[in-house]
Amino acid sequence: MPLYDYECVKCAHVFEVFHKLSEEGVDYPCPKCGAGKSRKRVSPFKTDAWSKFLDTMERKVNPHKFK
Numbered sequence: 001m002p003l004y005d006y007e008c009v010k011c012a013h014v015f016e017v018f019h020k021l022s023e024e025g026v027d028y029p030c031p032k033c034g035a036g037k038s039r040k041r042v043s044p045f046k047t048d049a050w051s052k053f054l055d056t057m058e059r060k061v062n063p064h065k066f067k
């Protein structure tokens with residue numbers, strides 16, 4: 001199932017949602033402020049390689065988190 005980034009139109013909080021293509025266009029409520037409106041963010045770099053890169057960066061910035 002694809003993973004999509006949604007951005008809350010109210011507080012700009014970004015959250016990830018797994019959903020089917022058939023659920024395209026559904027509004028997901030923001031987990032932070034509860035607003036019922038969100039818009040899909042296009043994330044062309046959402047790949048395993050990109051995730052691993054971000055992981056590596058975070059390990060450098062916050063090594064204590066990975067002990």
Ligand SMILES: [Zn+2]
Nearest residue numbers: 008011030033
């Ligand atoms: Zn929000």
